[in-house]
Amino acid sequence: MNRQWIYAVRPDGPVGVDNFEYRETDIPEPSEGQALARLCYLSFEPAMRTWLEDFITYMPPVPLGTPMLAPGVSQVVASNTPALKEGDLVSGMMSWQDYQVVGEQARVVPPGTPIPVMLGPLGGTGLTAYIGLFDIGRARPTDTVLTSGAAGATGSVAAQIARVKGCRSVGIAGGTEKCRWLLEEARLDGAIDYKNEDVDARLRELCPDGVDVYFDNVGGDMLETVMNHMAQGGRIASCGAISTYNQGMRRPGPSNMFQIIEKRLTIQGFVMFDHMDRVPDAIEDLGRWVAEEEIAFQTDIQEGFENIPTTFLRLFSGANQGKQLLKVREPE
Ligand SMILES: NC(=O)c1ccc[n+]([C@@H]2O[C@H](COP(=O)([O-])OP(=O)(O)OC[C@H]3O[C@@H](n4cnc5c(N)ncnc54)[C@H](OP(=O)(O)O)[C@@H]3O)[C@@H](O)[C@H]2O)c1
Known part of the structure; x- marks a missing residue:
């Protein structure tokens, strides 16, 4: 059967x-x-x-x-x-x-x-985080990197490899326990609980000089809020838009698109399948960081x-x- x-x-x-x-x-x-x-x-x-x-x-x-x-x-x-x-x-x-x-x-x-590792940090999840942060977001060690969905599969890898590379890494997630994990286990520089905190106010506090790279897993209203906090020349790696998926993806975009011009922003979407040539580099780096417990998963x-x-x-x-x-x- x-x-x-x-x-x-x-x-x-x-x-x-x-x-x-x-x-x-x-x-x-x-x-x-x-x-x-x-x-x-x-x-x-x-x-x-x-x-x-x-x-x-x-x-x-x-x-x-x-x-x-x-x-x-x-x-x-x-x-x-x-x-x-x-x-x-x-x-x-x-x-x-x-x-x-x-x-x-x-x-x-x-x-x-191990199957969970292969389907996680050493599979498509890790590859997505790696490409989004380095190839699309072009993160540099002096950057402030903000990740939404930061306690999730992709976001947790992206936020931590930003930290490993020397960036100031701040994550947004829903709930106290997820934010505790981000600070204590993932060792990020800051965590914002979007379900219980004012994201706009917390971004002002945690990213006073603006966000250089936004690794966006969420889209929707969160993207609009973050765009107001992007630094000049900032890059937005559009990885996903989970907040819109249940609305048939027929939502209008952010209302503050002029931020793109004013701040000379780059917004680039990507799909992991298009970057399979990066698998060897990603596996080598991610494998090392997992083995050396540089990243928690x-x-x-x-x-x-x-x-x-x-x-x-x-x-x-x-x-x-x-x-x-x-x-x-x-x-x-
Ligand atoms: N571009 C690509 O190639 C590629 C590949 C893989 C994944 N992705 C995208 O990456 C994102 C994360 O995927 P994943 O597999 O790693 O899943 P995940 O982050 O492990 O799980 C989804 C998380 O999204 C958050 N969420 C759900 N509804 C939300 C809402 N309305 N607003 C804000 N956050 C919400 C929840 O975390 P909280 O408890 O924090 O709300 C949930 O745990 C998705 O958008 C996915 O489509 C893209």
Whole structure:
């Protein structure tokens, strides 16, 4: 039996459990050149909400009536290709079902790599933070770097590698515990609790000379507030806009766009997939910083196939403490 979570109903507003439907089907048969793999871990990313729209973003929309997609790791259980052997762990885009048919180009996980690390700081999450901060934000050691979503998967890496590089690093996150983590574990220079503090006033206090690099994970009203605090020649690395995803991304932009001209700002969006040539540098640096405990990383691992939709929703309430994963089973 192959358990599935199907994308059943297009959301009109916040995504909910009712947008997905549980089904059971036969186990698929891999063709020549393919392998059958059993799902072990799923990774969740807020932009998956944008894949539920009926327009193309950086990904084609997930078709209604098919299993929802997410990055993950599966284990090969039968193979019709010499490129993959039984027991291999493969990573990449998976679907919300027990059995995945994977092609011979599937990326094999190097033996011994812990899955949560591979899906976190040494995977797409770390790469996104690395590119956004250095290539897009062009952070220099004298800069003040501000990161929103700073206690989350991507933001926590971005904010800490800014600190490692000698920048003054300030993070914005929701809640006392997340801000405590930013100050005590991630060792940032400042933390702003946007759910309980006046962000505008706290930015004046913590970034008196302005923000040189804003690593933006949130978009929306927060972006508008931060734009008023950007320093001359500041750079905004637009990584994500989670505050707008549940509104179908049809929101107007900030009302203070003149700040871009007045302060000679650069705002640049980026998608990690376009920067795969940076993987070797990113893995080398991030691997060293993780091994030397220069950067702390939190992983939030939920369990159970039945909990896949509710785990996805945790990203939007902020219930996740760090990288949101779900374990369906440990590899054998
Ligand atoms: N450009 C790329 O290639 C790329 C790649 C990966 C991820 N991203 C983007 O990076 C961002 C972070 O993704 P992630 O995977 O690292 O997730 P994450 O930060 O681990 O989790 C999402 C966090 O967003 C915060 N949040 C939720 N709703 C919010 C709202 N309305 N206003 C402010 N904050 C809100 C919550 O933290 P609080 O408790 O602090 O509110 C939540 O924990 C997302 O925007 C994502 O789309 C971009």
